[in-house]
Every structure is written in structure tokens, then in C-alpha cells.
Amino acid sequence: xxxxxxxxxxxxxxxxxxxxxxxxxxxxxxxxxxxxxxxxxxxxxxxxxxxxxxxxxxxxxxxxxxxxxxxxxxxxxxxxxxxxxxxxxxxxxxxxxxxxxxxxxxxxxxxxxxxxxxxxxxxxxxxxxxxxxxxxxxxxxxxxxxxxxxxxxxxxxxxxxxxxxxxxxxxxxxxxxxxxxxxxxxxxxxxxxxxxxxxxxxxxxxxx
Numbered sequence: 001x002x003x004x005x006x007x008x009x010x011x012x013x014x015x016x017x018x019x020x021x022x023x024x025x026x027x028x029x030x031x032x033x034x035x036x037x038x039x040x041x042x043x044x045x046x047x048x049x050x051x052x053x054x055x056x057x058x059x060x061x062x063x064x065x066x067x068x069x070x071x072x073x074x075x076x077x078x079x080x081x082x083x084x085x086x087x088x089x090x091x092x093x094x095x096x097x098x099x100x101x102x103x104x105x106x107x108x109x110x111x112x113x114x115x116x117x118x119x120x121x122x123x124x125x126x127x128x129x130x131x132x133x134x135x136x137x138x139x140x141x142x143x144x145x146x147x148x149x150x151x152x153x154x155x156x157x158x159x160x161x162x163x164x165x166x167x168x169x170x171x172x173x174x175x176x177x178x179x180x181x182x183x184x185x186x187x188x189x190x191x192x193x194x195x196x197x198x199x200x201x202x203x204x205x206x207x208x
Contacts, residue, residue, distance in 0.1 A: 056188035076132040078110040
């Protein structure tokens with residue numbers, strides 16, 4: 001029973017906290033190079049489906065009440081040809097190939113954008129999403145996200161990963177996850193990292 005914990009962290013002006021973990025992405029890097037596919041899309045699929053396997057990551061605060069969604073969708077940033085960033089979102093698909101094709105189509109469209117789509121850039125009251133971005137140019141060790149005052153928005157997990165790098169014959173990458181303590185304690189957060197790593201270690205099983 002988390003009622004006391006729920007109410008305690010709900011009273012905070014900012015209920016979020018972050019954790020950075022070094023992930024082993026060796027098998028994903030090798031798989032992606034062999035298949036000549038997108039590392040970003042493959043990791044996006046793994047992250048979204050790992051998150052969706054954890055109930056706490058699908059909890060949201062809607063009209064000041066807790067709601068457990070059955071499935072949560074990806075919402076992520078893409079750099080356009082003008083150097084701006086477009087927000088891309090689509091309905092999640094558990095089937096890997098369909099997910100890959102939809103993500104690829106949306107990303108390529110966003111890259112060609114010259115004028116940002118204002119209506120779709122940041123829709124209000126859209127809580128069934130994970131906010132995802134990456135910094136593929138740097139190997140960061142710490143990262144913070146801008147967090148709004150709105151409690152419902154705070155309860156949407158924010159995910160960012162950096163550039164992968166070689167370390168003693170393996171490829172490593174920092175993964176940052178920011179969550180609200182209203183719903184997500186340290187244990188489910190840890191389970192999420194563990195699930196992501198398990199999927200990264202078994203790409204042949206999941207990416208098919």
C-alpha cells in the first residue's frame with residue numbers, strides 16, 4: 001500500500017528524480033551494423049517495450065487521479081534539416097517490424113520539415129507517452145530535464161541516452177531515466193533498467 005508515499009510525493013512542487021546507468025549495448029551495436037538498421041530505432045523499441053512491462057511506468061495522474069494505462073506510446077525528438085527539433089509521436093506497436101517501419105517513416109518525414117508542426121509539437125492532456133531524446137554526440141555522465149510545475153506532466157517518464165563508446169572491447173552507453181516519485185520508487189526504476197539490459201543482451205530474441 002503506497003497511499004502514504006503517493007500523498008507525500010504528490011505534495012512536492014517537483015516530484016521527479018533521475019538515475020544514470022551505464023548500459024552494455026555491444027550486442028545491439030553489432031546487430032544494428034550487421035542488419036544495416038538504425039541503432040536509434042532499435043533502442044527506441046527496446047526502451048518503450050521494457051518500460052511497458054513495468055506497471056509503475058504506465059501510471060499517470062489524470063484529473064488528479066491515478067490511472068494505469070494498458071500501453072504507452074513513444075514521443076521523441078528528431079533533428080530537422082534546419083537544425084531545429086521536431087517532436088515525433090505514434091501509437092506503439094509491440095510487433096518489432098511494424099514498429100521499425102512506422103518509426104522510420106515518421107523520422108524521415110520530420111527530418112525534412114522546414115516549419116515545425118505547432119499543433120503536434122506539444123499537445124496538451126496527452127499522458128499516454130514516454131518523452132524520449134538522445135545526445136549521440138557526447139558521452140555524458142549526468143543530465144537533467146526541464147520539469148514543468150504540472151503534476152500530470154511530471155508523472156510522464158523522461159528518457160535520454162548519450163553516445164555509445166568502446167570500453168575494453170565492449171560498447172557502453174549512459175542511459176538517463178527521470179521519473180516521478182508519486183508513482184515510481186527505486187525498485188520499479190531498477191527493474192526497468194534491468195529489463196532494458198536483458199533485452200539488449202538478447203536482441204536476436206526481441207528484434208524479430
